[in-house]
Amino acid sequence: MTDLCTEIEKLGKGIGNASRYRLVQALLNGPKTVSELVKLTGFSQPLVSQHLRTLKECELVSDERKGQEVEYQVNSEYMLMLLKSLSESVQKDKHKPSE
Structure with a gap:
């Protein structure tokens, strides 16, 4: 769970700023x-x-460098891994007996 928390913290840092969020959207x-x-x-x-x-x-x-230009893209593999981990964590919590 700690690893997932660290990854979610990175996600929050990345898109927690409105300008960075707009760049990701673009x-x-x-x-x-x-x-x-x-x-x-x-x-x-x-x-x-x-x-x-x-x-x-x-x-x-x-x-990725393309000639003299550098193109930026969303790191889809990382995002998919993060979403999958988050989904699995939520599913585990759903099936936990309440204390």
């Missing part, structure tokens, strides 16, 4: 470069880069 539609995210959100380039760094640290997004 990336749900497919990979984007920093400049594309700047245009979509209206955020400054330094702010987008800073938030993407935090999202990478939280493992919510990953990046």
Whole structure:
């Protein structure tokens, strides 16, 4: 359970900020470069880069170099693992006898 709590804490840190949440939402539609995210959100380039760094640290997004550009995308494997763990934890709690 502690591992799950740590992962949920990372998720909260990642999308607990409205600007980072908007970036994740934009990336749900497919990979984007920093400049594309700047245009979509209206955020400054330094702010987008800073938030993407935090999202990478939280493992919510990953990046891939494409020529001179870097594309960012939602780390779907991590998100699926987290959602599965959370679902399993909820199911265990449902079937626990009440104390």
